Amino acid sequence: MDTIAQLTENPTVLKVAKLLLWILSIVLTIGFIRRTLKKRIENITIRYKAQKGVEVIGYMLIIFLILMAVTVDSMKDYTIIIGLFTAGITFTLQELILSIAGSFYIFFVRVYKPGDRIEINNIKGDVIDIDSIYTTIMEMGEWVNSDNYSGRIVKISNAFVFKGPIKNYSMDFPFVWDELNILITFDSDTDLAKTIMLDCATELLSSYTEKSRAKWQEMVEHYYIENATLEPTIAIELTDNWIQLNLRYITDYKRRRHTKHELFDHIKKAISKSEGKVKLASTTLQLLPVPPLDIHLKN
Structure with missing residues (x-):
């Protein structure tokens, strides 16, 4: 008993005992976190990387504690080692730290949310999931035209919210302006063509125009932005081959x-009923015949 009492009062023994308790606590914590990650993360790749990250951090903590117990004798040395350790962790896990910070930024600032259509890092699509590290997007474009899904699921690191612009098609103002070009011949009735296009656009897009007007008013009140024309408009451009009517509208x-x-x-059907007053233009080629050759032979 006297020997045990002497050992418990020995500073070195107490120091070693505390170190072993800390190491045991870290090992148990690593095991608990690994089991939790295995249950909650379905993606094998992400689960593997997360478990490895937890192991690396745990082992670095154990090494840090051993260094402190063996080599550190003063508070000044503690400060230096803590500073070096923190710098090493930050440099090694900077992408992971940025991704986690990006997830908080996305949720609290509301940069985008699931269901929004965005373009980030030159990838366009609909957001289908946001977690602590990645944003999952159903990709659009690439080898398909217009706003069609390509079928690929893209995972983008949340760190990209700090690295470049984010284009959101649906936040605050869920409408976009689009353009449509109609080409007519020079002998067509331009005024009639303009009337046909505006009538068709007004008839088809009246609901979009009314809904967008209320949303745009909210935008004007919230942001420093001027009022805009929401009704369909037409601009005319003359070219070498035809008259181009550019219809701008909101949808x-x-x-x-x-x-x-x-x-x-609708515009094509309306033009076909104009009895030839409006004609659609197209690129045409005129082939000229080769002039006849008149050859006279002299002796």
Whole structure:
């Protein structure tokens, strides 16, 4: 008993005992976190990286504690080692730290949310999930035209919210402006063509125009932005081959392709009823015949 009492009063023994308790606590914590990650993360790759990250951090803490117990004798040395350890952790895990910070930024600032259509890091699509590290996007474009899904699921690190612009098609103002070009011949009735296009656009897009007007008013009150024309407008451009009528209109960001299809269909049918007063133009080639050759032979 006297020997045990002497050992418990020995500063070195107490120091070693505390170190062993800390190491045991860290090992048990690593095991608990690994089991929790295994249950909650379904993606094998992410689960593997997360578990490895927990192990690395735990082992670095154990090494740090051993260094402090063996080599540190003063508070000044503690401060130096803590500073070096923190700098090493920050440099090694900077991408992970930025991703976690980005997730907080996304949720609290409301940069985007699931269901929004965004373009980030030159990737466009609909946000289908946001976790603590990645934003998952259903990709659009690439080898398909217009606003169609490509079928690929893209995971983007949340750190990208700090590295470049984020284009949000649906936040605050869920409408976009689009354009449609109709080409007519020079002998067509331009005023009639303009009337046909505006009438078709007004008839098809009246609901979008009314809904967007209320949303735009909220934008004007919230942001430093001037008022804009929400009704369909037409601009005329003369070219070497035809007259180009450019129709600018507003539509729902998810129905841009369908809206353009309906406009083309209605305008084409209306032009066909104009009895030839409006003619659609196209690129034409005129082939000229080779002039005849008159050859005279002299002796």
